[in-house]
Amino acid sequence: MVAKTPSERRGAMVRLVESKTVQRVAPPLLLPAGPYLDLAGEEFGRQLLLTTANDGVEYCLRPDFTLPIAKSYLDDGMVGVPGAFTYLGPIFRQEDGVPVEYDQAGLELLGQPDAAAALDQVLTFARWALAIYDVTAPNIRLGGVGLFETFLAAMGISDHWQARIRHRFGHPASMHRLMQRLTNPEQRVAGAAPDARETIIEIVTDNMLQSGLSLVGSRLPEEIAERYIEKQALDASPIPDEMVALLVEYLSIVDVPQRALDRIYQMTRQAGIDIEDSLNTVRSHAAALIALSPKASVVFDAGFAPRLDYYTGVVFEMTGEAGDILASGGEYDRLLNRLGAAEPVTASGCALWTDRLEQEATRNNG
Amino acid sequence: MADEALILAVPSKGRLEEETRRVFGESRLPITRPGGARSYVGAIKNQAGVSVRFYPAAEIARELITGAIDIGVTGSDLIHEAAENGVARVVLVKPLEFGRADVVVAVPDAWIDVTHMVDLADVASDFRYRHGRWLRVATKYVHLTRKFFAEWGIAEYRIVESAGATEAAPAAGAADLIVDITSSGETLQANALRILEDGVIMQSEAHLIVSRAADWTPLKKAQLEALLSIMGGVAPGISTQL
Numbered sequence: 001m002v003a004k005t006p007s008e009r010r011g012a013m014v015r016l017v018e019s020k021t022v023q024r025v026a027p028p029l030l031l032p033a034g035p036y037l038d039l040a041g042e043e044f045g046r047q048l049l050l051t052t053a054n055d056g057v058e059y060c061l062r063p064d065f066t067l068p069i070a071k072s073y074l075d076d077g078m079v080g081v082p083g084a085f086t087y088l089g090p091i092f093r094q095e096d097g098v099p100v101e102y103d104q105a106g107l108e109l110l111g112q113p114d115a116a117a118a119l120d121q122v123l124t125f126a127r128w129a130l131a132i133y134d135v136t137a138p139n140i141r142l143g144g145v146g147l148f149e150t151f152l153a154a155m156g157i158s159d160h161w162q163a164r165i166r167h168r169f170g171h172p173a174s175m176h177r178l179m180q181r182l183t184n185p186e187q188r189v190a191g192a193a194p195d196a197r198e199t200i201i202e203i204v205t206d207n208m209l210q211s212g213l214s215l216v217g218s219r220l221p222e223e224i225a226e227r228y229i230e231k232q233a234l235d236a237s238p239i240p241d242e243m244v245a246l247l248v249e250y251l252s253i254v255d256v257p258q259r260a261l262d263r264i265y266q267m268t269r270q271a272g273i274d275i276e277d278s279l280n281t282v283r284s285h286a287a288a289l290i291a292l293s294p295k296a297s298v299v300f301d302a303g304f305a306p307r308l309d310y311y312t313g314v315v316f317e318m319t320g321e322a323g324d325i326l327a328s329g330g331e332y333d334r335l336l337n338r339l340g341a342a343e344p345v346t347a348s349g350c351a352l353w354t355d356r357l358e359q360e361a362t363r364n365n366g
Numbered sequence: 367m368a369d370e371a372l373i374l375a376v377p378s379k380g381r382l383e384e385e386t387r388r389v390f391g392e393s394r395l396p397i398t399r400p401g402g403a404r405s406y407v408g409a410i411k412n413q414a415g416v417s418v419r420f421y422p423a424a425e426i427a428r429e430l431i432t433g434a435i436d437i438g439v440t441g442s443d444l445i446h447e448a449a450e451n452g453v454a455r456v457v458l459v460k461p462l463e464f465g466r467a468d469v470v471v472a473v474p475d476a477w478i479d480v481t482h483m484v485d486l487a488d489v490a491s492d493f494r495y496r497h498g499r500w501l502r503v504a505t506k507y508v509h510l511t512r513k514f515f516a517e518w519g520i521a522e523y524r525i526v527e528s529a530g531a532t533e534a535a536p537a538a539g540a541a542d543l544i545v546d547i548t549s550s551g552e553t554l555q556a557n558a559l560r561i562l563e564d565g566v567i568m569q570s571e572a573h574l575i576v577s578r579a580a581d582w583t584p585l586k587k588a589q590l591e592a593l594l595s596i597m598g599g600v601a602p603g604i605s606t607q608l
Contacts (some may be wrong), residue, residue, distance in 0.1 A: 196501030200478075211475060228478050
């Protein structure tokens with residue numbers, strides 16, 4: 001079924017997104033920018049192509065499909081009903097300050113009762129899409145957001161440190177800085193006895209009043225005082241060295257899934273940490289993926305995560321010969337909650353860069 | 367022939383104009399502005415091949431990036447701010463030792479727990495959970511702020527664009543912290559704001575800047591080399607990079 005020409009490949013892609021078990025949707029090209037900025041903040045906001053209505057409301061050209069699809073799923077009251085949506089069409093971004101139009105295809109599985117099966121379905125979809133473009137041996141990088149969260153929780157370190165570490169997951173530079181700070185005792189502030197909370201609140205309140213700052217509009221005096229005390233306490237009682245070493249080792253693991261996961265199993269077991277269930281989840285998805293595309297070169301990268309905090313379980317990206325990302329996705333069970341769902345809704349999916357896929361196909365076919 | 371004139375843009379007012387004219391004057395390249403402060407066209411004595419334009423400093427940065435002018439004097443901060451990849455489209459040929467100022471991240475002095483960018487990352491990460499809105503950063507340096515915050519892994523904030531009096535934004539309740547330019551830090555202190563210890567985003571200074579995007583004919587390149595050699599302090603051969 002290898003398609004020979006661009007239009008044949010396009011036709012095959014259309015058939016894939018219009019297959020019987022899924023519903024192809026086409027969200028508007030012009031969308032309110034607010035939900036994007038609310039969900040992803042300035043870091044994604046810089047990529048939006050914005051326009052402003054006369055009343056000051058900001059709109060953007062559709063920068064992705066996931067958000068409008070998830071949002072209309074919620075707005076249409078579909079929560080509780082399994083949804084399988086596909087798409088194929090243009091998206092618009094700014095890259096290096098230049099507006100760019102891309103073509104994207106993808107799958108969103110929302111509210112599926114069997115989350116593990118849904119993820120495997122997503123991986124299958126991505127694999128078929130790549131096959132249309134004759135990409136049968138992609139490089140696939142797997143990451144475990146859920147695994148890392150479980151690992152962190154099982155380490156028995158304080159909630160505050162957990163939050164700080166989790167927040168830096170997927171941003172290697174800032175994680176590295178934090179690990180440096182934790183491994184370098186000279187950078188730790190000497191553990192002065194924490195001052196009395198009430199005294200600090202008073203000092204902060206005085207300062208805010210003198211500076212003309214509202215006591216309720218932004219950070220509260222209590223909040224500042226508590227974080228100040230917490231910071232002193234954290235600096236005074238840092239994470240034990242062996243735990244820091246374990247974290248650093250964990251984050252450095254990049255290997256074929258079996259070896260990588262075995263190594264995580266060994267190191268956590270030696271440290272008396274039980275994360276076997278989470279490990280097995282990743283193992284089974286990795287095995288499914290390898291069975292699907294035996295020629296792919298698959299690695300598990302323990303430190304890999306998208307920078308959006310709504311990702312939850314297994315995440316992946318597939319790259320071609322040129323090193324460009326051809327497909328990326330994973331599980332993002334927190335997305336619908338971020339958008340206002342009252343109950344947990346499972347979500348997984350992937351996005352495919354069809355322009356880049358077409359380039360790969362052209363390259364491979366001479 | 368008129369098309370072949372080298373266009374030099376000079377800040378149109380204030381200390382930047384005075385200092386630029388002083389520096390050029392000291393290099394025996396006195397800039398004249400025959401029409402006075404309201405005119406935007408000028409010349410350099412004995413340099414018929416150079417046409418001088420007086421523009422606001424921010425406009426000079428934009429025009430250098432697009433190539434509408436050939437060379438100009440403006441702050442390096444404005445080049446970084448005018449476009450995300452602005453600095454790649456110009457050559458900063460010579461620092462001019464005036465207009466020095468830092469673009470900095472400053473928080474209310476009352477935030478005693480926030481001394482470094484890592485603290486700000488922590489505050490940003492749960493700000494929305496605590497307050498039901500994003501942490502707001504007032505600034506006119508949108509690109510610089512986004513780039514610097516991204517380097518520190520801070521994504522959970524929104525920029526409030528501010529054209530003037532940025533330092534008043536926290537007290538006015540318009541923002542929680544600011545990114546602004548400061549030379550002595552006095553304005554920040556007067557507004558009870560404190561620069562984070564690793565919060566200097568860039569050290570800016572007025573520079574003589576050459577546009578890579580301008581239309582460089584061999585004649586204009588030769589004029590540029592001649593002008594730069596009179597000014598001194600620049601190695602010859604800049605025009606080969608254009």
